[in-house]
Amino acid sequence: MEFLRPATWDEALAAKAGHPTALPLSGGTDVMVELNFDVRRPSALLDLNRVTELTTWSNDGDVVRLGAAVPYRRITDELSGPLPGLALAARTVGSPQIRNRGSVGGNLGGASPAGDAHPALLAAGRDVLVEAASVRGTRLIPIDEFYVGVKRNSLEPDELIRAVRIPVADGPQQFSKVGTRNAMVIAVCAFGFALHPGSGTVGTGIGSAAPTPRRAVEAEEYLQGVLAGRGLWESGGPLGAGVVQRFGELVKAAAAPIDDVRGTADYRRHALAVLARRTLTWTWNDYGKQIGSAA
Numbered sequence: 001m002e003f004l005r006p007a008t009w010d011e012a013l014a015a016k017a018g019h020p021t022a023l024p025l026s027g028g029t030d031v032m033v034e035l036n037f038d039v040r041r042p043s044a045l046l047d048l049n050r051v052t053e054l055t056t057w058s059n060d061g062d063v064v065r066l067g068a069a070v071p072y073r074r075i076t077d078e079l080s081g082p083l084p085g086l087a088l089a090a091r092t093v094g095s096p097q098i099r100n101r102g103s104v105g106g107n108l109g110g111a112s113p114a115g116d117a118h119p120a121l122l123a124a125g126r127d128v129l130v131e132a133a134s135v136r137g138t139r140l141i142p143i144d145e146f147y148v149g150v151k152r153n154s155l156e157p158d159e160l161i162r163a164v165r166i167p168v169a170d171g172p173q174q175f176s177k178v179g180t181r182n183a184m185v186i187a188v189c190a191f192g193f194a195l196h197p198g199s200g201t202v203g204t205g206i207g208s209a210a211p212t213p214r215r216a217v218e219a220e221e222y223l224q225g226v227l228a229g230r231g232l233w234e235s236g237g238p239l240g241a242g243v244v245q246r247f248g249e250l251v252k253a254a255a256a257p258i259d260d261v262r263g264t265a266d267y268r269r270h271a272l273a274v275l276a277r278r279t280l281t282w283t284w285n286d287y288g289k290q291i292g293s294a295a
């Protein structure tokens with residue numbers, strides 16, 4: 001197996017163009033497990049760890065540009081203000097050792113339906129863009145178009161993920177996950193939720209309950225209609241139990257889970273409705289405080 005170790009981003013792109021089957025290696029928390037268990041035997045490994053720009057992030061006030069290899073620990077430590085949903089998700093990943101190495105770029109590269117970054121990225125809004133680059137240039141892939149099948153994403157063979165562009169939160173966000181124990185656990189199901197008062201929209205993301213991470217589109221549209229129709233964005237008034245219940249039911253209906261070793265499809269649907277109701281209630285309470293304190 002060849003081991004490619006570019007020192008710069010341009011060298012990395014050239015190496016990927018010359019070896020399209022080379023497997024990128026970032027934190028290695030998925031890749032090394034797969035190699036050790038002989039799940040795959042790539043012709044070459046493309047180690048990105050010398051490309052230091054991948055571990056940087058910037059914030060222009062509207063958008064955070066998160067380098068593909070920024071580890072989860074730094075997302076929780078440094079970005080819980082602008083990216084609260086992703087920071088909460090990052091906090092639930094693996095163990096401290098995994099959070100010191102694992103990255104959102106690696107989560108996107110693997111595109112597992114159980115990846116914890118995905119529900120938070122989907123909920124953060126339709127303007128979340130994955131920066132995919134090759135020697136041919138850079139393209140921005142909307143997060144909704146990124147996941148194309150079970151553990152498959154829309155990257156071309158010569159492309160690498162450079163960064164993810166995520167709008168700075170303008171309202172409360174939440175992430176909640178059910179596991180078979182409290183830590184070091186792959187999600188049985190997960191749910192990300194965000195309020196976007198600036199655009200009068202809400203965002204959802206379902207994890208581990210469909211072939212790909214996905215939104216609950218009807219639930220989003222229902223809630224947006226209620227919030228706008230009843231003037232709730234302005235008043236921050238109570239949602240009412242019926243609205244919360246209906247939102248949970250629509251999230252549940254958007255899932256397409258399977259039975260597997262971690263849980264049954266029925267349990268996943270039930271748990272998702274609970275997570276949806278809880279995260280909506282938490283964020284709405286936080287939003288009430290936010291606009292109350294601003295008034």
Ligand SMILES: Cc1cc2nc3c(=O)[nH]c(=O)nc-3n(C[C@H](O)[C@H](O)[C@H](O)COP(=O)(O)OP(=O)(O)OC[C@H]3O[C@@H](n4cnc5c(N)ncnc54)[C@H](O)[C@@H]3O)c2cc1C
Binds near residue numbers: 024069116
């Ligand atoms: C003990 C343990 C616990 C875990 N717990 C969780 C958990 O709770 N939640 C969770 O979501 N995940 C978990 N994982 C899985 C893993 O940590 C995450 O998926 C993590 O985000 C992978 O990031 P990484 O940088 O280590 O990726 P790597 O292992 O380096 O790469 C993962 C995939 O992405 C590709 N890739 C990496 N970088 C790029 C790039 N720049 N461009 C294109 N492709 C790229 C690789 O080729 C590979 O296919 C766990 C893993 C272990 C071993």
